[in-house]
Amino acid sequence: MEAAKRKRLEAAGWSVGSAADFLKLSPEEADFVELKLRLSESLKRRRQSKKLSQADLAKKIKSSQSRVAKMEAGDPSVSLDLLIRALLAIGATRNDLARVLGSRQ
Amino acid sequence: MEAAKRKRLEAAGWSVGSAADFLKLSPEEADFVELKLRLSESLKRRRQSKKLSQADLAKKIKSSQSRVAKMEAGDPSVSLDLLIRALLAIGATRNDLARVLGSRQ
DNA sequence: TGAAATTATGTCATTTCTGACATATACTTA
DNA sequence: TAAGTATATGTCAGAAATGACATAATTTCA
Numbered sequence: 522m523e524a525a526k527r528k529r530l531e532a533a534g535w536s537v538g539s540a541a542d543f544l545k546l547s548p549e550e551a552d553f554v555e556l557k558l559r560l561s562e563s564l565k566r567r568r569q570s571k572k573l574s575q576a577d578l579a580k581k582i583k584s585s586q587s588r589v590a591k592m593e594a595g596d597p598s599v600s601l602d603l604l605i606r607a608l609l610a611i612g613a614t615r616n617d618l619a620r621v622l623g624s625r626q
Numbered sequence: 627m628e629a630a631k632r633k634r635l636e637a638a639g640w641s642v643g644s645a646a647d648f649l650k651l652s653p654e655e656a657d658f659v660e661l662k663l664r665l666s667e668s669l670k671r672r673r674q675s676k677k678l679s680q681a682d683l684a685k686k687i688k689s690s691q692s693r694v695a696k697m698e699a700g701d702p703s704v705s706l707d708l709l710i711r712a713l714l715a716i717g718a719t720r721n722d723l724a725r726v727l728g729s730r731q
Numbered sequence: 732t733g734a735a736a737t738t739a740t741g742t743c744a745t746t747t748c749t750g751a752c753a754t755a756t757a758c759t760t761a
Numbered sequence: 762t763a764a765g766t767a768t769a770t771g772t773c774a775g776a777a778a779t780g781a782c783a784t785a786a787t788t789t790c791a
Contacts (some may be wrong), residue, residue: 549714556710556720585780590739600748600778601706605661605754609654615661615727623724679767693770697732705748705778 556622558595560604563621565593567611582610661727663700665709668726670698672716687715 575589680694
């Protein structure tokens with residue numbers, strides 16, 4: 522309930538700084554959280570741009586709507602494995618993933 | 627026992643083609659396996675270039691020598707999460723990871 | 732408005748991953 | 762050669778992630 526909590530606070534107008542500031546994360550932990558956040562945001566954008574509902578995507582990757590919701594929310598119960606499998610399933614390439622992880626915008 | 631098996635066969639001189647050919651993987655599955663393979667190879671290179679033993683790295687990431695060996699062997703029991711955490715722990719940046727995933731080369 | 736569709740949240744049994752351990756196999760190098 | 766160091770492989774109990782479900786909250790749109 523770490524990154525997700527932050528997101529909820531932000532949504533509620535709290536406007537927290539970085540995840541690393543908010544929680545007290547080591548640089549590596551912060552990078553890891555940042556990574557997951559980027560992937561989850563990318564997943565949401567890609568799904569929406571394809572006009573798929575969470576349920577549609579869930580079916581495609583043999584998961585459930587609730588888990589897709591958690592993926593997109595950056596829920597800590599979701600692994601990188603699942604996020605990346607989902608991204609690949611909706612057409613992202615390895616290069617797309619590289620772009621998401623890298624720091625240029 | 628997928629990618630690891632292939633690696634063992636290759637090491638034994640079987641010289642198999644791509645993982646996708648060998649097993650019958652969907653493109654997404656093949657990408658996923660490729661991803662893990664790249665990360666595990668990168669981990670091994672980085673560890674060696676730092677002159678760390680597997681036991682040293684294990685200690686640093688609070689794991690065990692046997693698990694590090696499995697990470698580097700591309701063992702299917704190892705998650706992307708663990709691979710990436712390990713890479714971040716020995717100093718890889720998000721950009722480094724992006725380079726590993728991307729297709730240049 | 733309100734009903735339908737979509738998304739969010741909580742829970743839980745099952746599956747999968749994990750560190751740890753034992754032990755085998757490979758390297759070094761004396 | 763042997764002894765020491767490093768790496769590989771197999772196993773397992775405990776931990777973490779998973780899909781599925783119920784249901785709440787939100788959005789969409791006629």
